[in-house]
Amino acid sequence: MPQMNKLTAVKIRSVGPGKYSDGGGLWFHKREDGGSQWFLRITIHGRRREMGLGSG
Numbered sequence: 001m002p003q004m005n006k007l008t009a010v011k012i013r014s015v016g017p018g019k020y021s022d023g024g025g026l027w028f029h030k031r032e033d034g035g036s037q038w039f040l041r042i043t044i045h046g047r048r049r050e051m052g053l054g055s056g
Contacts, residue, residue, distance in 0.1 A: 003023050
């Protein structure tokens with residue numbers, strides 16, 4: 001099982017633009033314009049799917 005809960009509130013505030021994994025398929029995306037969002041990345045029948053979970 002992948003390591004979970006790698007991101008903390010302090011780390012999320014300080015990271016630059018990019019995508020960061022929290023483990024178990026949960027990702028945090030920080031955009032260039034300062035906005036952010038959480039999404040779940042899973043594989044179903046060999047195809048990768050992403051489901052948005054809300055803003056960060």
